[in-house]
Amino acid sequence: xxxxxxxxxxxxxxxxxxxxxxxxxxxxxxxxxxxxxxxxxxxxxxxxxxxxxxxxxxxxxxxxxxxxxxxxxxxxxxxxxxxxxxxxxxxxxxxxxxxxxxxxxxxxxxxxxxxxxxxxxxxxxxxxxxxxxxxxxxxxxxxxxxxxxxxxxxxxxxxxxxxxxxxxxxxxxxxxxxxxxxxxxxxxxxxxxxxxxxxxxxxxxxxxxxxxxxxxxxxxxxxxxxxxxxxxxxxxxxxxxxxxxxxxxxxxxxxxxxxxxxxxxxxxxxxxxxxxxxxxxxxxxxxxxxxxxxxxxxxxxxxxxxxxxx
Amino acid sequence: xxxxxxxxxxxxxxxxxxxxxxxxxxxxxxxxxxxxxxxxxxxxxxxxxxxxxxxxxxxxxxxxxxxxxxxxxxxxxxxxxxxxxxxxxxxxxxxxxxxxxxxxxxxxxxxxxxxxxxxxxxxxxxxxxxxxxxxxxxxxxxxxxxxxxxxxxxxxxxxxxxxxxxxxxxxxxxxxxxxxxxxxxxxxxxxxxxxxxxxxxxxxxxxxxxxxxxxxxxxxxxxxxxxxxxxxxxxxxxxxxxxxxxxxxxxxxxxxxxxxxxxxxxxxxxxxxxxxxxxxxxxxxxxxxxxxxxxxxxxxxxxxxxxxxx
Numbered sequence: 371x372x373x374x375x376x377x378x379x380x381x382x383x384x385x386x387x388x389x390x391x392x393x394x395x396x397x398x399x400x401x402x403x404x405x406x407x408x409x410x411x412x413x414x415x416x417x418x419x420x421x422x423x424x425x426x427x428x429x430x431x432x433x434x435x436x437x438x439x440x441x442x443x444x445x446x447x448x449x450x451x452x453x454x455x456x457x458x459x460x461x462x463x464x465x466x467x468x469x470x471x472x473x474x475x476x477x478x479x480x481x482x483x484x485x486x487x488x489x490x491x492x493x494x495x496x497x498x499x500x501x502x503x504x505x506x507x508x509x510x511x512x513x514x515x516x517x518x519x520x521x522x523x524x525x526x527x528x529x530x531x532x533x534x535x536x537x538x539x540x541x542x543x544x545x546x547x548x549x550x551x552x553x554x555x556x557x558x559x560x561x562x563x564x565x566x567x568x569x570x571x572x573x574x575x576x577x578x579x580x581x582x583x584x585x586x587x588x589x590x591x592x593x594x595x596x597x598x599x600x601x602x603x604x605x606x607x608x609x610x611x612x613x614x615x616x617x618x619x620x621x622x623x624x625x626x627x628x629x630x631x632x633x634x635x636x637x638x639x640x641x642x643x644x645x646x647x648x649x650x651x652x653x654x655x656x657x658x659x660x661x662x663x664x665x666x667x668x669x670x671x672x673x674x675x676x677x678x679x680x
Numbered sequence: 681x682x683x684x685x686x687x688x689x690x691x692x693x694x695x696x697x698x699x700x701x702x703x704x705x706x707x708x709x710x711x712x713x714x715x716x717x718x719x720x721x722x723x724x725x726x727x728x729x730x731x732x733x734x735x736x737x738x739x740x741x742x743x744x745x746x747x748x749x750x751x752x753x754x755x756x757x758x759x760x761x762x763x764x765x766x767x768x769x770x771x772x773x774x775x776x777x778x779x780x781x782x783x784x785x786x787x788x789x790x791x792x793x794x795x796x797x798x799x800x801x802x803x804x805x806x807x808x809x810x811x812x813x814x815x816x817x818x819x820x821x822x823x824x825x826x827x828x829x830x831x832x833x834x835x836x837x838x839x840x841x842x843x844x845x846x847x848x849x850x851x852x853x854x855x856x857x858x859x860x861x862x863x864x865x866x867x868x869x870x871x872x873x874x875x876x877x878x879x880x881x882x883x884x885x886x887x888x889x890x891x892x893x894x895x896x897x898x899x900x901x902x903x904x905x906x907x908x909x910x911x912x913x914x915x916x917x918x919x920x921x922x923x924x925x926x927x928x929x930x931x932x933x934x935x936x937x938x939x940x941x942x943x944x945x946x947x948x949x950x951x952x953x954x955x956x957x958x959x960x961x962x963x964x965x966x967x968x969x970x971x972x973x974x975x976x977x978x979x980x981x982x983x984x985x986x987x988x989x990x
Contacts (some may be wrong), residue, residue, distance in 0.1 A: 373904035381883050383756065383757075383760055384757055384760045384761070385722065385723060385726075385753075385757070386726075387726050387727070390723070392752075407725075408748075408753075409719055409720065409722070409750065409752075410719065410720050410723055412695065412719070413695060413700070413719075413720055413723075416696075416697050417697070435752055435753065435756050435782065435783075436753075436756065437753050439719075439749075439753045439756075441699075442719075442745055443695075443719035443745065443746075443749045445717075446693065446745045446746065446749075447693075447694055447695070450693055450694045451694070464781075467781075468778075468781060468782065471774075471777075471778060471781075472745065472778065473745075587989065645740075
């Protein structure tokens with residue numbers, strides 16, 4: 371069961387020869403979730419062989435061009451490719467207005483476009499597929515901006531295989547036990563559920579925090595996240611510039627990861643001024659060793675972790 | 681003196697792995713003119729090492745997304761790069777409205793943006809730099825669309841070098857002779873201008889015709905053009921589709937080139953359905969042999985042609 375992030379663009383507002391501006395794809399069990407959609411996102415999707423037609427939900431963090439300028443071309447291409455199934459976009463209200471004006475040929479899209487307008491005050495459940503929940507939560511940027519949290523739903527208990535012959539369990543028994551029930555044998559003996567089952571696989575999660583000024587307030591929304599992407603537009607040398615533009619330094623991103631007890635940190639949204647990212651990685655790893663740098667096309671898999679016992 | 685076209689995107693509305701949608705750059709004596717601006721144009725400008733800061737005029741043919749979706753990102757990048765000098769955009773009125781809504785960070789551009797709204801009824805002079813004139817003229821598409829004609833201005837006559845010592849010509853004499861005047865020697869003898877000069881270098885021209893249905897009406901605007909770019913979205917096999925979508929087949933593009941007595945024809949704006957362009961090139965060359973196919977990054981130089989004598 372895949373839970374895999376692909377970075378499509380790792381630059382901040384100004385793209386470079388190697389880095390496009392922000393877009394991410396999260397692959398959860400071969401369902402693809404697009405997060406932000408900078409100019410050229412559709413080209414990167416082709417380049418990295420991600421099936422566009424299997425994207426049904428697009429999440430836009432805020433109304434700055436380097437996070438949405440690629441949306442119009444992507445929608446146009448989906449239209450030309452004959453898409454019929456609905457597409458859901460979660461974004462700022464201004465974007466909905468623009469989308470109505472910028473249909474590709476001045477006509478309507480052939481597929482239903484369902485727009486969900488952000489709220490900015492608290493944690494909000496945007497989507498629940500049964501196996502995955504997606505939330506937005508407020509960040510701290512120049513304009514209203516949200517981060518996103520993708521979290522696998524807690525799965526059912528796993529039956530201990532050796533218990534099936536031992537108690538001669540039928541399929542109905544097994545289904546009940548997997549929901550947490552105890553089992554009562556034909557002679558009336560009650561077998562506690564925890565003797566019959568193993569805990570579910572630990573749910574995995576991914577949080578996207580960009581763009582934002584460093585602010586401990588949003589750490590509560592991403593506690594214990596498995597994989598954290600946090601913007602690190604600047605090195606700590608440029609902290610004053612980070613404050614003025616409402617961005618975060620690499621060191622501060624690591625502080626967020628540490629305080630959230632994240633499993634792994636990916637930093638990105640790099641200012642075009644940095645030829646080498648080593649200083650940014652170094653300062654982050656001093657605080658949070660499990661830090662890597664985003665690059666266009668880089669894929670980060672989050673493996674399933676089997677829990678050994680209750 | 682350069683007169684050189686670079687193709688940045690050669691696909692029709694749907695980009696492919698090899699072809700972006702429409703954008704061209706014409707380099708006239710190291711001044712760069714951008715024609716259409718599909719998504720990813722700023723990336724292609726970087727890739728093909730064309731200096732963005734030296735673009736001062738952008739020409740948008742019509743209000744279909746595959747001809748302007750890259751404009752917002754390009755303007756945003758120019759802004760971030762600290763542009764101060766004015767930028768002129770020639771385009772449809774709807775685009776001006778959009779540009780006002782889509783400033784990169786919700787703020788104004790730091791440079792003056794001068795918008796010139798198209799008229800669609802006749803040949804219109806858009807720009808005269810002294811050495812170059814740019815015109816728009818009506819094409820025949822689903823929505824109002826213009827083509828563009830770039831024409832070097834007729835240059836002054838060239839003095840025959842051997843005549844300078846022969847008649848002991850001063851700088852003022854030379855300047856007058858170059859404007860076409862005859863010369864009168866100190867003893868009153870009149871020397872006809874054509875004995876003193878060579879004709880100017882033949883002015884070069886470039887015409888951009890996309891998107892359009894084949895229509896002989898606009899041939900009059902591009903008579904004797906040196907280099908003609910004409911859309912050829914389809915092969916003639918798909919003529920019915922071309923008619924329905926107001927596009928042109930490769931064979932029809934060649935008929936326009938032949939009837940305009942063009943020097944060379946470049947076909948482009950290819951439908952993504954064609955894996956090989958050979959059939960399109962073949963059918964065009966049957967009618968107009970000097971035909972080539974556009975590809976992303978291809979540069980076509982138009983050499984100066986020295987006229988030997990009057």
